[in-house]
Amino acid sequence: MTMSGGVAPPTFAEVEAGPLKGSTKPERVGSGWGRRILTVFAVLVYLYLFAPLINIIVYTFNKPVGRYNLTWQAFTLSNWADPFKDKELTDAFLRSLQVAAISVTIAVIMGSMIAIALARYRFTGNKMTEIFLVLPLTTPEIVLGASLYQLFLGRNVTLGFSTVVIAHIMFCVSFVALTVKARVRGFDWTLEDAAMDLGASPIRTFWKITFPLIVPGILAAALLSFALSLDDYIITDFTKGEFATFPIQVNNQFRVSFPPQVNVLATIVLVVSVLLLVLTSVRGDRSSVTTR
Amino acid sequence: MANRVTRRQFMTRTGLALGGIALGPQLLAACSSDSKDSASGGDSGKGSNDIWFDNWTLYIDKPNDELYGKGGTLDEFQKASGLKIKYTEGYNDNNEYFAKIQPLLSKGDPIGPNIIAPTFWMAGRLIGLGWLEKLPLSKIPNAKNLVTSLQKPPSDPTGEYSLPWQSGVAGIAYNQKVTGRELKSMDDLWDPAFKGKIGVLTEMRDTIGLIAMSLGTDLDKPTYQNFQPAFAKLEEEVQNGQIRQFTGNDYVKDLSQGNFAACIGWSGDIVQIQKDNPDIRFAVPESGGTLWYDTMVIPKGAQDLDAVAKWMDYVYDPVNAARITAAVQYIPTVAGVQDELRKMGGDAAALADSQLLFPDATTLANLQSWGNLSESEEQKFDEEFARISGS
Amino acid sequence: MAKNATDDDRGLRKSRFAPYGLLSPGVIWLLLFFLVPVVMLFKASLSTKPSRFAEPQFDWDWSNFSSAFSQYGSVFVRSFVFAGVATILAILIGYPLAYWIATQGGRFKNLLIGLVVVPFFTSYLIRTIAWTSLLQDENFIVSFLRIFMGQDFRILATPAAVIGGLTYNFMSFMILPIYVSLEKIDFRLTEAAGDLYGSPWTAFRKVVFPLSLPGVFAGSLLVFIPAAGDYLNNRYLGSPQTSMIGTVVQNKFLVQFDYPQAAALSIVLMVIITVLVLVYSRFMGTEGLAV
Numbered sequence: 001m002t003m004s005g006g007v008a009p010p011t012f013a014e015v016e017a018g019p020l021k022g023s024t025k026p027e028r029v030g031s032g033w034g035r036r037i038l039t040v041f042a043v044l045v046y047l048y049l050f051a052p053l054i055n056i057i058v059y060t061f062n063k064p065v066g067r068y069n070l071t072w073q074a075f076t077l078s079n080w081a082d083p084f085k086d087k088e089l090t091d092a093f094l095r096s097l098q099v100a101a102i103s104v105t106i107a108v109i110m111g112s113m114i115a116i117a118l119a120r121y122r123f124t125g126n127k128m129t130e131i132f133l134v135l136p137l138t139t140p141e142i143v144l145g146a147s148l149y150q151l152f153l154g155r156n157v158t159l160g161f162s163t164v165v166i167a168h169i170m171f172c173v174s175f176v177a178l179t180v181k182a183r184v185r186g187f188d189w190t191l192e193d194a195a196m197d198l199g200a201s202p203i204r205t206f207w208k209i210t211f212p213l214i215v216p217g218i219l220a221a222a223l224l225s226f227a228l229s230l231d232d233y234i235i236t237d238f239t240k241g242e243f244a245t246f247p248i249q250v251n252n253q254f255r256v257s258f259p260p261q262v263n264v265l266a267t268i269v270l271v272v273s274v275l276l277l278v279l280t281s282v283r284g285d286r287s288s289v290t291t292r
Numbered sequence: 293m294a295n296r297v298t299r300r301q302f303m304t305r306t307g308l309a310l311g312g313i314a315l316g317p318q319l320l321a322a323c324s325s326d327s328k329d330s331a332s333g334g335d336s337g338k339g340s341n342d343i344w345f346d347n348w349t350l351y352i353d354k355p356n357d358e359l360y361g362k363g364g365t366l367d368e369f370q371k372a373s374g375l376k377i378k379y380t381e382g383y384n385d386n387n388e389y390f391a392k393i394q395p396l397l398s399k400g401d402p403i404g405p406n407i408i409a410p411t412f413w414m415a416g417r418l419i420g421l422g423w424l425e426k427l428p429l430s431k432i433p434n435a436k437n438l439v440t441s442l443q444k445p446p447s448d449p450t451g452e453y454s455l456p457w458q459s460g461v462a463g464i465a466y467n468q469k470v471t472g473r474e475l476k477s478m479d480d481l482w483d484p485a486f487k488g489k490i491g492v493l494t495e496m497r498d499t500i501g502l503i504a505m506s507l508g509t510d511l512d513k514p515t516y517q518n519f520q521p522a523f524a525k526l527e528e529e530v531q532n533g534q535i536r537q538f539t540g541n542d543y544v545k546d547l548s549q550g551n552f553a554a555c556i557g558w559s560g561d562i563v564q565i566q567k568d569n570p571d572i573r574f575a576v577p578e579s580g581g582t583l584w585y586d587t588m589v590i591p592k593g594a595q596d597l598d599a600v601a602k603w604m605d606y607v608y609d610p611v612n613a614a615r616i617t618a619a620v621q622y623i624p625t626v627a628g629v630q631d632e633l634r635k636m637g638g639d640a641a642a643l644a645d646s647q648l649l650f651p652d653a654t655t656l657a658n659l660q661s662w663g664n665l666s667e668s669e670e671q672k673f674d675e676e677f678a679r680i681s682g683s
Numbered sequence: 684m685a686k687n688a689t690d691d692d693r694g695l696r697k698s699r700f701a702p703y704g705l706l707s708p709g710v711i712w713l714l715l716f717f718l719v720p721v722v723m724l725f726k727a728s729l730s731t732k733p734s735r736f737a738e739p740q741f742d743w744d745w746s747n748f749s750s751a752f753s754q755y756g757s758v759f760v761r762s763f764v765f766a767g768v769a770t771i772l773a774i775l776i777g778y779p780l781a782y783w784i785a786t787q788g789g790r791f792k793n794l795l796i797g798l799v800v801v802p803f804f805t806s807y808l809i810r811t812i813a814w815t816s817l818l819q820d821e822n823f824i825v826s827f828l829r830i831f832m833g834q835d836f837r838i839l840a841t842p843a844a845v846i847g848g849l850t851y852n853f854m855s856f857m858i859l860p861i862y863v864s865l866e867k868i869d870f871r872l873t874e875a876a877g878d879l880y881g882s883p884w885t886a887f888r889k890v891v892f893p894l895s896l897p898g899v900f901a902g903s904l905l906v907f908i909p910a911a912g913d914y915l916n917n918r919y920l921g922s923p924q925t926s927m928i929g930t931v932v933q934n935k936f937l938v939q940f941d942y943p944q945a946a947a948l949s950i951v952l953m954v955i956i957t958v959l960v961l962v963y964s965r966f967m968g969t970e971g972l973a974v
Contacts, residue, residue, distance in 0.1 A: 034883065035787065038779060038782070038783050038787070039783065039787065041780070041783070042779065042783040042784070042787075045776055045779070046780075048776070048851070049798075049802055049851075049854065052810045052813035052851075053805060053810070055813040055814075055816055056809060056813050059813075065548075065568045065569070066544065066545070066548060066568045066569065067544070067545075068542070070545055070549065070812075070815065071549055071821075088381070110708045110712060111709055113706070114705065114706055114709040114710065117701070117703075117706045118702075120702075121701060123702045132710070132713065133713070136713065136717050137905075137908075138904060138908055138957070138960060139721070139953055139956075140908055140909060140911060140949075140953065140956065141909055141913075142912040142913075142932050142949060142952070143721070143912065143952060144717070146724060146936055146945060146949050147717075147721045147723065148720050150720060150724050150727050150946065151719065151720040151723055153395055156399065158395075158396075159392075159395075166716055169712065170712065170716040170717055173709045173712060173713060224800070224803075227800070228803075231803060231804075231806055231807045232807075233807055233808055233915055234912075234913070234915070238936070242392055242404075246806060247806045247807065247809070250809060250812075251808055252384045253349070253384075254542055255384060255540040255542055256349045256350055256541045257350075258545070258812065262809060263809070266805045267805075269804050269805060270804055272804075273801060273804035274801055274804075277794070277797040277801060278794065278797075387937065388938075391937045394736065398736065421736060487835075488835070488840075530923050530924070533924075536922055537840055537923070538923060549819045549820065550819075551819060551839065551840075667735055668735075671735050671939075674938070678938065680923070682922070682923030682924060682926030683923075683926060683930050683931060683933075683934040
């Protein structure tokens, strides 16, 4: 059983020579000197990636003078003592979570179905569907947002929670479909045949064989979609009407204030996601030896 | 993305994840039914409330940082009248709010709130479009307390559609420590020493108004033709890098941070910020400042007009108006507030002497308000301003 | 990527209804909320509004397109230049990092690549605001740079700041695809190449880099396309002179209510991006976003 993405099973000679593709330790890639420079560069890039995050976290401990938490004044823990102090902000935060949860759930279901159809069946329109799926990803967000705005206005639909969810589902479906399809491509469908030969019904086969093996791809797509949805600004800006998600509320409020609670809430999300990441990757790494 | 995991771990992880995804929405849906009634983000109606007032942020007193805190205007009103009021701060920007309500009002559908707070020119636009109800003035006896300077203004010539809420002045705000000197005129803003450290407002009428006045043009009968020199001047200062950015109220942070040496700003903001940063000053330019005001209006199709009348009557009582003024520190539009503030004593009494809240006759003479713009003229002004400001 | 005939076809079913059944919910959703709106947008771009707040009338009015070019040509150019520079910077910064994780990550590869994605879990907007805090005139970064660049130096409200913001915000989209394509490479090839060519750099240039091109291609698209239409970075980090096409479209829609003009600008943006992408893919000699 191979999971390494559409590769032929190794011949005897290759197995003799060494383990499968992608698992070879690249021993001497470049000189030792070059490797060290690269490592330094990598550390700098990580610093760059995390610089604003560090700033965000540091400023959760700031006691701002005035309404903008952007200049360091004094250390305080009071923001953490009362992270939900700003009601509008907290409500918007919860709404962001709601939108993301609902959108991602629906998008994951629809997207995975598309992925399975594309990867597993030969049918007319296969290629066209793939191209069609890619289109939303190659369209700038502003066009997606603006066109939805036009659509909803024209149909007299009130902009609000449902329109935002509709929009989020739209941009997540393509993403999920393509991500899951990439994972599903390496799947050995003969396993299903084997199961059914052994007497399992198609449904049982799916749930017991197929589904568990493609689930990591689905989960990865779901997590990334969740992040995309939480993060989204531009498309939400056009489809929101009066409704405010967290980033929208922050931007609205930015005219008059930027309270420390914004950073606190953002840090909470950050910490939770890092924990999730560490948990899953540690468990994954530890069991990377077994293959069943 | 681990791809070699034991079966059991798969199932556990899958189960957890799916469980989370399944339960999550339920949990959050439960939270949503609470949040729906509160913030402006909910798209439900005013519910069991008699009044829904959608206003700007920081525009009413908040005892102990709570809107309906004891002793606050909203709380006192509810006790005194027995009516229930829902107060939200969803009015962030005139154009943004207009975009929200336009789809509904243009088709004759009512919007949620029955009082909203457009700035005078937006009120003028709404009146022109016929999207407002007439105020039940017969039920608002205290409307007679409206200051004379704001009675029957150009944006509402019959005075039947709007009652001003708060008023303010746009002028020069500057950081004394950065400029090193006092600023007195618009030409100070164009001082090459401050290159790249000047900000102006996204509020077209305040920015162009101040510049126009510095070039000798009056604001009472504005035409696109007359204001060409003002636009040209603005464009010049943007192109040569003198003006760094166009801002909303967030210029206060740029002033404090030192990003701006000076900018066009609003009196009420400066009063509030001076407490924290005494280096920040405000000056009405010698050539004149703009006087603006926000209003209370009733959108078409709103219900419970009697309740609305009670609220407006309540806030036009100088005693209550004074309480609001003491908190928001903008220029009150109700006569008699100055005396009431003195009676309140303490910090409030000090406000009674503030030039920024109660400009004396000479300062007032130096302030102008915008005349009304027709729809097509306004469009030309807006487009030209958007072009210059790079949007 | 070896195209192995047996693998692709193995077990592929030919079923009359199953694939269409599986496809339909998602595809119908996209038809309704992607294709139809874009078509309607195109229709709106050919309309005129009798007055500012009235409904647009569809009348094959192409003038919106001509004014899109004549009035906003420079804004388009600026947007594409900014997005292009951001893409190049993202490649220059992101590729080495992806390479490092793929080759030296070892046991911690998953964790390391996950760390690249973590910044995404704070909001895009809040990250950008954090940059305004870091790069403000009186903060340590700018003060330090002023030693070399003079007292008038500033970062915020300059094109550099906007490009920097664009590069930063989409960096993860560049690193991930490159990493994925690097990860698939059998590095015994580079060893062999290193032996043949005698220098690790040449081995990289002739073997590794070409194999990673699909990832670079995918990453470039995922950075360039959103960057070209962005307006948030310009709003917080820019000045009136760094205005991008996204800023104009947003303003035209939500402030000026000039839907026809805004729609025309959006369509032009989309068309130009599609053309640029096609040219780029010809140049790269690869196909699609196959990752």
